[in-house]
Amino acid sequence: MEYFRTQYGINLKNKKILIECRMVKELERCGAETFAEYLKMLQKDRTGEIAGGMVNRLTTNFTYFLREPEHFTILKERVLPELALKKRYGSCQIWCAGCATGEECYTLKMCLQEYQDQGGQLPNVRILATDISEEVLKKAEQGIYPERERENIPLSWREKYCQDIDKNNFRVNENLRYNIRFQKHNLMEPMRQNGKFDVIFCRNVMIYFDKVSRKQLVSRLEENLNPGGYLFIGHAELLSREETSLEQVYPAVYRKSENA
Ligand SMILES: C[S@@+](CC[C@H](N)C(=O)[O-])C[C@H]1O[C@@H](n2cnc3c(N)ncnc32)[C@H](O)[C@@H]1O
Known part of the structure; x- marks a missing residue:
């Protein structure tokens, strides 16, 4: 699936059965x-509708609330106090890139809220949540999740x-949804x-991602x-020194120099 790799960075090599x-x-x-017929339709389609359908089917959107929880502790204990000092009178922006169905950006919002409820001062924080799949973005925007989550x-x-x-679903409350913008964005593009x-x-x-796309993505970020x-x-994506100029400050957490 060369098309998928060049357009979206995703490596589907050796995944014939899954596809x-x-x-x-x-x-x-x-x-x-047939697949041949489908590919012709894909090439001819100018609306992006067929490509969008393929993205919805072939991306892996698995996620859950408080995934890799150490990151949220680091956020509360180090990053937010730093932001509070630096941007006391301004505003700041968080980007949740590849947000899938939204659990990650709502977890972020819960952490911000907790921080403030415990007396921490924060500037106005805006969150941008992006994904290439329109299907998951719609779900993220609604903020409705099955009870097991x-x-x-x-x-x-x-x-x-x-x-x-209802019996089977809950919704994250309105305060949490406030100030999060959801936007379709392909991370292979600036x-x-x-x-x-x-x-x-x-x-x-x-x-x-394949190696080349991963490198491009890291330098864009x-x-x-x-x-x-x-x-x-x-945590499964650690970067080598050759792959980034950022300093690793915790496992899977990197910081850009103040002088960069
Ligand atoms: C496994 S989910 C991860 C969700 C969340 N970040 C987490 O850690 O739980 C990966 C998400 O990245 C999105 N994605 C994959 N390739 C992308 C690309 N080129 N541009 C934007 N989003 C992409 C997928 O659609 C999917 O929703």
């Missing part, structure tokens, strides 16, 4: 009888941040229109960070 299983329904949806949220947070919808970020979470995204800004990646 076939996931794409059967998509071929049906588009009215294609509530188990990952600490009890005291459940009471504050979750509201029942992020120009949103300014620079003080914190970027891009976790468990590049694990699916570096460009998008403010001096002194932090990059959080997945």
